[in-house]
Amino acid sequence: MSALLAIAGLDAYYGRAHILQGVGFDMGRGEVLALMGRNGAGKSTTMKAVMGLVPPAGGTIRFDGQRIEGREPFAIARLGIGYVPEERRIFSELTVMENLAVGRRPPREGAPHWTPDRLFALFPNLGRMRDRPGGAMSGGEQQMLTIARTLMGNPRLLLLDEPSEGLAPVIVEAMAATILRLKEEGMSILLSEQNLHFAGNVADRAAIIEKGVIRFTGTMDALKANEAVRTQYLSV
Amino acid sequence: MLDLILTQTLNGLASASSLFLVASGLSIIFGVTRIVNFAHGSLYMLGAYLGWTLVAWLGPASPLGFWGGVVLAALLVAGIGALIEIAILRRIYPAPELFQLLATFGVVLMIQDIALAVWGPEDKLGPRAPGFRSFVILFDSRFPSYELLLIAIGPAVLALLWFLFRKTRWGTLVRAATQDREMVGALGVNQRLLFTSVFAFGAGLAGLGGALQLPREAATLHMDLSMIAEVFVVVVVGGLGSVAGAYLAAVLIGVLHAFGILIFPKITLVLVFLVMAVVLVVKPYGLLGRRPAGQPRATAVEPLLRPADRATKRAGLLALLLLAALPLAAPDSLLLILTELLIFTLFAASLHFMMGPGGLASFGHAAYFGLGAYGAALAVKWLGAPMEPALLFAPFLAGIAGVVFGWFCVRLSGVYLAMLTLAFAQIAWATAFQWVELTGGDNGILGVWPSAWAVSKTAFYYLALAICAACVLLLRVMIFSPLGYGLRAARDNALRAEAIGIDTMRVQWAAFAIAALAAGVAGGLFAFFKGSVFPTYLAIPRSVDALLMVLLGGVQTVSGPIVGAFAYAGLSEQLAKLTLYWRFALGLAIVLLVMLFPRGLVGGFLAWRERLGPGAGAR
Numbered sequence: 001m002s003a004l005l006a007i008a009g010l011d012a013y014y015g016r017a018h019i020l021q022g023v024g025f026d027m028g029r030g031e032v033l034a035l036m037g038r039n040g041a042g043k044s045t046t047m048k049a050v051m052g053l054v055p056p057a058g059g060t061i062r063f064d065g066q067r068i069e070g071r072e073p074f075a076i077a078r079l080g081i082g083y084v085p086e087e088r089r090i091f092s093e094l095t096v097m098e099n100l101a102v103g104r105r106p107p108r109e110g111a112p113h114w115t116p117d118r119l120f121a122l123f124p125n126l127g128r129m130r131d132r133p134g135g136a137m138s139g140g141e142q143q144m145l146t147i148a149r150t151l152m153g154n155p156r157l158l159l160l161d162e163p164s165e166g167l168a169p170v171i172v173e174a175m176a177a178t179i180l181r182l183k184e185e186g187m188s189i190l191l192s193e194q195n196l197h198f199a200g201n202v203a204d205r206a207a208i209i210e211k212g213v214i215r216f217t218g219t220m221d222a223l224k225a226n227e228a229v230r231t232q233y234l235s236v
Numbered sequence: 237m238l239d240l241i242l243t244q245t246l247n248g249l250a251s252a253s254s255l256f257l258v259a260s261g262l263s264i265i266f267g268v269t270r271i272v273n274f275a276h277g278s279l280y281m282l283g284a285y286l287g288w289t290l291v292a293w294l295g296p297a298s299p300l301g302f303w304g305g306v307v308l309a310a311l312l313v314a315g316i317g318a319l320i321e322i323a324i325l326r327r328i329y330p331a332p333e334l335f336q337l338l339a340t341f342g343v344v345l346m347i348q349d350i351a352l353a354v355w356g357p358e359d360k361l362g363p364r365a366p367g368f369r370s371f372v373i374l375f376d377s378r379f380p381s382y383e384l385l386l387i388a389i390g391p392a393v394l395a396l397l398w399f400l401f402r403k404t405r406w407g408t409l410v411r412a413a414t415q416d417r418e419m420v421g422a423l424g425v426n427q428r429l430l431f432t433s434v435f436a437f438g439a440g441l442a443g444l445g446g447a448l449q450l451p452r453e454a455a456t457l458h459m460d461l462s463m464i465a466e467v468f469v470v471v472v473v474g475g476l477g478s479v480a481g482a483y484l485a486a487v488l489i490g491v492l493h494a495f496g497i498l499i500f501p502k503i504t505l506v507l508v509f510l511v512m513a514v515v516l517v518v519k520p521y522g523l524l525g526r527r528p529a530g531q532p533r534a535t536a537v538e539p540l541l542r543p544a545d546r547a548t549k550r551a552g553l554l555a556l557l558l559l560a561a562l563p564l565a566a567p568d569s570l571l572l573i574l575t576e577l578l579i580f581t582l583f584a585a586s587l588h589f590m591m592g593p594g595g596l597a598s599f600g601h602a603a604y605f606g607l608g609a610y611g612a613a614l615a616v617k618w619l620g621a622p623m624e625p626a627l628l629f630a631p632f633l634a635g636i637a638g639v640v641f642g643w644f645c646v647r648l649s650g651v652y653l654a655m656l657t658l659a660f661a662q663i664a665w666a667t668a669f670q671w672v673e674l675t676g677g678d679n680g681i682l683g684v685w686p687s688a689w690a691v692s693k694t695a696f697y698y699l700a701l702a703i704c705a706a707c708v709l710l711l712r713v714m715i716f717s718p719l720g721y722g723l724r725a726a727r728d729n730a731l732r733a734e735a736i737g738i739d740t741m742r743v744q745w746a747a748f749a750i751a752a753l754a755a756g757v758a759g760g761l762f763a764f765f766k767g768s769v770f771p772t773y774l775a776i777p778r779s780v781d782a783l784l785m786v787l788l789g790g791v792q793t794v795s796g797p798i799v800g801a802f803a804y805a806g807l808s809e810q811l812a813k814l815t816l817y818w819r820f821a822l823g824l825a826i827v828l829l830v831m832l833f834p835r836g837l838v839g840g841f842l843a844w845r846e847r848l849g850p851g852a853g854a855r
Contacts, residue, residue: 051422074426074427077422077423077424091415102409102423153424
């Protein structure tokens with residue numbers, strides 16, 4: 001069986017800056033892959049390139065065997081890729097229910113079908129503030145809402161950009177639990193992360209990116225065992 | 237007295253309805269597409285003309301014929317809006333704001349000529365609405381029942397819009413896209429469809445506004461620009477993007493107009509201006525508006541403005557020498573054209589000064605050009621001044637206007653600023669047009685002739701060359717002075733500029749005044765060049781001339797306005813000679829230019845050169 005997401009030789013630029021320099025990795029169905037690296041290494045850009053938000057200058061991105069590079073973001077989302085941006089990008093003037101409504105897509109074969117009620121079971125906090133505007137929520141609540149909003153599209157692959165960033169430790173724990181719950185549902189998740197502890201708790205495998213190049217791929221256990229790689233690419 | 241107040245209030249409310257329909261359409265379109273649709277007044281005009289034709293065709297006597305015609309006209313305008321979005325706007329969403337505005341102005345020109353070709357130059361008197369032809373007696377005065385209907389339509393549409401935006405999926409998507417359209421796309425919503433539908437919807441509202449206006453006033457070819465200026469005022473006062481704000485402001489402006497005409501017919505516009513000024517001082521983003529959400533535009537970094545290198549300096553000197561030597565060989569007719577071009581070059585350079593380094597886009601720069609011309613003419617007519625002091629007085633008047641208007645304008649930025657400058661220019665134009673005792677109104681002021689020594693074409697040419705070249709060079713020097721640096725710092729990042737001690741508003745205010753002053757010099761010269769002044773000197777098309785010159789040359793280049801002035805003046809001259817429908821041709825040319833050269837001619841050339849070899853910058 002082919003990989004769910006297969007990236008090869010991916011190039012991307014911001015203006016003249018060459019951000020991604022031939023990034024390539026595969027991930028399988030039902031897998032949680034942590035894309036790790038320091039600030040500015042190219043984690044977010046990789047996600048944006050997959051989503052079509054940053055036009056790839058070269059290379060291929062295959063989703064379920066189908067080439068998706070160069071397509072428009074909405075078309076990529078409709079294929080079943082859900083994107084949770086780092087900055088959350090909640091619609092602050094819209095209520096929780098309205099935010100969820102924007103993300104709503106028809107049910108998809110081979111992916112869990114999400115409804116607001118199922119999501120409120122996953123994120124009980126959100127259920128208690130259905131009519132609150134997104135702008136009046138705490139950072140952690142907003143982070144939950146972005147994930148819920150993206151899940152309303154019934155994705156087969158979830159791109160989570162730095163979900164633990166800027167959150168209180170308690171919330172980070174809750175976030176890890178949520179990711180594990182989603183994984184139990186069979187969701188494939190590509191997660192960008194700087195925090196090795198967090199990634200170690202939720203991910204099966206890791207890919208390490210530095211200056212736009214993938215330096216390491218392997219299981220989470222292999223990464224934990226490999227101190228040389230950790231100090232070279234991850235320690236601050 | 238009481239009944240008079242009541243009827244005037246009702247009058248104002250009735251006129252507010254159409255204003256609200258057009259303004260809310262503009263606001264909604266801006267919210268999602270971030271484009272201020274200059275052509276919205278034109279869609280309103282099309283609604284009126286199409287309504288006139290359709291009602292006549294369907295039978296104005298029957299209610300079905302009239303209302304069917306009105307609704308059909310609105311739907312047709314919605315369709316036209318969709319076409320405009322698909323054919324033009326969709327291609328220019330990534331272009332800089334100004335170019336988008338310019339492209340929609342191209343559409344204004346095209347629609348003007350299309351309307352002229354289809355409906356002819358005569359005003360079209362609209363049909364009366366069946367069932368609403370009588371009067372209602374209110375407080376002992378007769379009040380047309382159609383007006384009452386219009387008064388009801390405003391809040392009804394407001395309620396409908398509220399329902400649409402709060403209770404339907406389409407409305408939710410539109411509100412979400414207003415905040416973060418990219419994210420809406422990433423969630424699987426087809427943005428293209430959304431944008432087209434939003435544009436069609438806003439266009440339909442404008443068309444409805446136009447068609448509903450038919451029983452009140454005739455459809456004319458001028459209603460587009462007069463409406464867009466009023467709508468800009470409404471939108472600035474109400475808050476861009478706020479539908480409720482648009483209603484509130486439309487009522488406010490409508491009622492103000494009604495009373496203004498009653499009490500001080502001459503200064504109605506001044507009254508509107510004062511209200512707008514108060515609102516903007518208290519609430520810079522309008523009554524119900526909010527500071528534009530910090531959605532950073534993904535535009536390329538502006539190329540650096542650099543002082544001329546040796547080759548450019550030499551070329552400039554050569555051009556100047558050539559211009560100075562020309563009268564020896566050139567016939568008088570060519571000298572006349574060149575004199576006009578020189579004046580326009582200064583006009584364009586003055587606008588460029590605030591637009592390029594200042595980032596302050598003025599859509600009403602003709603106000604200062606025209607005030608300069610009027611300053612000179614008034615000095616001649618009322619003070620009996622000869623040319624020399626009159627030429628000094630010209631920039632003085634323009635400069636005062638620049639200081640006053642600029643004070644308000646620099647409080648805003650981007651499209652808000654552009655709209656406000658346009659509204660100010662419209663007010664200046666209306667003052668020149670309406671204050672017949674002082675300005676002669678539409679007849680203008682004649683007999684503004686130069687002093688004896690400058691009467692010959694050659695002498696006046698040298699006078700224009702000397703003044704224009706000196707002023708353009710002075711503007712250039714200022715771009716590379718501390719003021720110019722501060723201006724560019726404020727443009728690129730106002731917050732950081734303030735953090736290092738630059739009073740950005742003051743710097744921009746100074747730039748505004750200087751630009752107005754320089755435009756006034758050009759205007760004064762122009763008055764003596766033509767021997768007369770007319771209100772058209774301050775009109776919107778003249779402002780757009782200047783904008784086109786600057787944008788054609790490229791905003792972020794120093795020599796751009798010079799190249800642009802020559803290219804544009806040549807282009808429009810040729811077009812006017814070639815075809816009766818020169819507005820259509822010019823509009824089409826503008827739209828195509830924006831699509832093909834989003835960085836202007838010089839900008840495009842520099843980008844092309846930059847791609848060829850490193851080390852080249854914008855000169």
